[in-house]
Amino acid sequence: MAIDCDDVPTNVSYSSEIPWGSGCISRDGFQLDTLWKYTQSIQAACPSDERLYLQDEQVAGPQRASLTQAACEVIAGKGWTYYPTSDIWNRLTMWKFPLLQLVASFPRPPLSFTIESLVILHLLGDPIDTIKNLLFKLTTCEQLAQFWESECKAILEPSTRGREGEDFYLEDRDWKALTMVTDAYSEWHEADAATDILHGALSSLKHAPDVQDKITEAARITARALAADRSTKLLPIIVAETLFIGAIAVALGKSASGAKKASSSDTVFINVEAHSTAFSALYFWILPAVFLGALIGVSQTENAIPRILKRFQVDLDRLLVLDQHKPLDPTLDGIRLALPRKIESLNQCLTKDDARTYHGGVYSWQPSKWQPKKTAVPTRTLGASSEPASSLQISAALLQMMKRCRTHNVLPYAALIIATLTGVIISSLVPPAGFTDCRRITETLMGITWVISALSDVALIHVFPLTADNARWLFWSTFIKDLLVTVATVIGGIVVTVFGVFNRCSCYTNWGRTGLALPQRADLAELLEYRLDNVYPAILFVSIGIELLLIPLFICLRYRYAFRVFIQRDDRTSNAPWLWKLHRRGKALRLSLPRLNTLHFFPRPTLHRSMTSGERGMSGGSTELQRLTLAQTSSAEEADPQDRQGRPTVSLPEIPIHTSSWGVDLAAGSGIDNFVPQEPRRRDT
Numbered sequence: 001m002a003i004d005c006d007d008v009p010t011n012v013s014y015s016s017e018i019p020w021g022s023g024c025i026s027r028d029g030f031q032l033d034t035l036w037k038y039t040q041s042i043q044a045a046c047p048s049d050e051r052l053y054l055q056d057e058q059v060a061g062p063q064r065a066s067l068t069q070a071a072c073e074v075i076a077g078k079g080w081t082y083y084p085t086s087d088i089w090n091r092l093t094m095w096k097f098p099l100l101q102l103v104a105s106f107p108r109p110p111l112s113f114t115i116e117s118l119v120i121l122h123l124l125g126d127p128i129d130t131i132k133n134l135l136f137k138l139t140t141c142e143q144l145a146q147f148w149e150s151e152c153k154a155i156l157e158p159s160t161r162g163r164e165g166e167d168f169y170l171e172d173r174d175w176k177a178l179t180m181v182t183d184a185y186s187e188w189h190e191a192d193a194a195t196d197i198l199h200g201a202l203s204s205l206k207h208a209p210d211v212q213d214k215i216t217e218a219a220r221i222t223a224r225a226l227a228a229d230r231s232t233k234l235l236p237i238i239v240a241e242t243l244f245i246g247a248i249a250v251a252l253g254k255s256a257s258g259a260k261k262a263s264s265s266d267t268v269f270i271n272v273e274a275h276s277t278a279f280s281a282l283y284f285w286i287l288p289a290v291f292l293g294a295l296i297g298v299s300q301t302e303n304a305i306p307r308i309l310k311r312f313q314v315d316l317d318r319l320l321v322l323d324q325h326k327p328l329d330p331t332l333d334g335i336r337l338a339l340p341r342k343i344e345s346l347n348q349c350l351t352k353d354d355a356r357t358y359h360g361g362v363y364s365w366q367p368s369k370w371q372p373k374k375t376a377v378p379t380r381t382l383g384a385s386s387e388p389a390s391s392l393q394i395s396a397a398l399l400q401m402m403k404r405c406r407t408h409n410v411l412p413y414a415a416l417i418i419a420t421l422t423g424v425i426i427s428s429l430v431p432p433a434g435f436t437d438c439r440r441i442t443e444t445l446m447g448i449t450w451v452i453s454a455l456s457d458v459a460l461i462h463v464f465p466l467t468a469d470n471a472r473w474l475f476w477s478t479f480i481k482d483l484l485v486t487v488a489t490v491i492g493g494i495v496v497t498v499f500g501v502f503n504r505c506s507c508y509t510n511w512g513r514t515g516l517a518l519p520q521r522a523d524l525a526e527l528l529e530y531r532l533d534n535v536y537p538a539i540l541f542v543s544i545g546i547e548l549l550l551i552p553l554f555i556c557l558r559y560r561y562a563f564r565v566f567i568q569r570d571d572r573t574s575n576a577p578w579l580w581k582l583h584r585r586g587k588a589l590r591l592s593l594p595r596l597n598t599l600h601f602f603p604r605p606t607l608h609r610s611m612t613s614g615e616r617g618m619s620g621g622s623t624e625l626q627r628l629t630l631a632q633t634s635s636a637e638e639a640d641p642q643d644r645q646g647r648p649t650v651s652l653p654e655i656p657i658h659t660s661s662w663g664v665d666l667a668a669g670s671g672i673d674n675f676v677p678q679e680p681r682r683r684d685t
Helices: 032-045 069-076 085-105 113-125 127-155 173-188 191-204 209-229 234-261 270-281 286-296 304-322 330-351 353-358 391-404 406-428 438-463 471-499 522-558 560-566 577-592 613-617 623-631
Strands: none
Touching: 032 069, 085 113, 085 234, 085 270, 085 286, 085 471, 113 127, 113 471, 127 173, 127 191, 127 286, 127 406, 127 438, 127 560, 173 191, 173 209, 173 304, 173 330, 173 353, 173 560, 191 209, 191 330, 209 304, 209 330, 234 270, 234 286, 234 522, 270 406, 270 438, 270 471, 270 522, 286 406, 286 522, 286 560, 304 330, 353 471, 406 438, 406 522, 438 471, 522 560
16 A cells, blocks of 8 residues: 655665655645655655656756656646635635626616526627627617718708807717617617608708707607616726726736745745636636627616607607697698607507517627618518528628628627637746646637637527527527536636646646646746746736727727717716817817828717707706706606606697608508608618
8 A cells, every 4th residue: 555655754765776755645636835845855865766857858956856747646646636725715816706796797788687697698608799799789879870970960950160168069969869769779670760760750851940950859858868777887897897907916916926935835826826817818808898888888777768769759749749830831740740650650669578689679699680681671670570581691691791890700709819819828838838738728618619609609590590489499599508608618617727627747747748847946936936027917918908998999989979879978968078078189189280180080070950049048058958857857757657658638630641752651650661762862871
């Protein structure tokens, strides 16, 4: 029976004929400090002992000696050994808990507990598709914003350029309000229908600016309510990400200082701490993902957006029907009176909870993006069409998306690849060096697993095309897929490794290719201390800079119109006031330097709609804000939500409706299914 290495007699003179501890084992298993002690004893007894690894075919000195993998496995066994409990807890608090804090900060739509669970699982199990869907949401809003910004200058009443210091927000308030209203309908995949209805009305009423002003006023009231409901607080996310980065810096400093005090400490091993840093770096893609989620925001309650959009129809009734207007010609009067009914018919989609879940209400999971988009008729909601998209149509839609929105496909993969490379490079610089070590293999497999998870979404949408019958199958298939990937990466790749799965001989010898790389070796300790002070922090913070600064900056520039829409608040201020300062300084710089006039930093339209006589007559206050505060607190607002969503109880005048100037069959009701295409107009500007 083999004896314990701690029980090897000390009163014996050992030599090459009588090797120290021949055949002994360690009852503690694989422990770095005890293995180093045994290595020193073997080397002191016989420097040429066959259990010692020859470095460059030469016998190593006492401070550079290392065991071979075979000798290590005889002493410590082939299995792995748990890290000490105190080490496990310290590494969890230093490296993993800040990561969980960021995950918990990720915005989730308040639709149901199951959907919130899917959002978290999709974030951890499919980060590529999560970022891609958030960018898809930004692209949708960007296209709507560019369309309305261009069309508002063409169809709304023109006016002179605003003077410096005079309510500059008036230039942009109309197109931002219309964008926010139509974007809200995108949660039911009805943004195109809402855009067609509102644009058709505003275009037909181009020679009735007073009526146009009523429509845009209702849109502004609705947009402020939507802005108040949408939670886009960037400060808590910035604080959470700052704490995450600070925790990494503190952990690096703590590891470096502890290693310098005692390189052979029983609790601080530089190589283990470096590997902990590498595994945390694999999740750096969460920085842009959380930023995107915070930028877009989520509704406060499930019924808030439907209630606000129904109120939009009520406001249109109040402003266009109940208020007194000067008589117009029958065609314009017909359009004015029919618009509330068109919106009321469109609002029937708000009762379709399934359509909201599968067609845009969950910003980080939007399977409807794979559906081919119709060109003449706005896309129908879930259940409106019984014909599923074929595999050929889905493939064509995928190719069209890749050509039209390359940012969707490049940026998510770039964020993941940068994070994965950061972890792999740091681990590869920890002895034993190379890319074939068990830790590097695990880190690479985690990145590949996320890529496969993203590619499997295409397979799932082929197997379960998005129809009313297949929608739940698609949802639960995605849920199970993300759950399995999350378990494999978070629990299998992160949590289990903290307990010591890689604490074994083969992981410290690169599968027998080198000697046992214990951090107590003088040459390795010096190398690790240098890299922990210089190389590892440089790699980490360059990666963090790309993920936290460059990618968000690119997003802000690429989706600047959507950015300005989402950061609105209901008090006429911005959640990012620095953006206006940057814009004004850039504008002043362009005016002072003619050569820079071709550059556009967050451009704004140069013309804005003139203020109405009521707005000009208000001193020290705003007509819009008073209408918002007074009208929203009326008895109709205090009534039951179902009661106050109905149309006014007055009899509407029967006015002949002429459809030649609108392009929509007003008498038929909804503008969704009765769209009559006219001359083509440019939608994407």
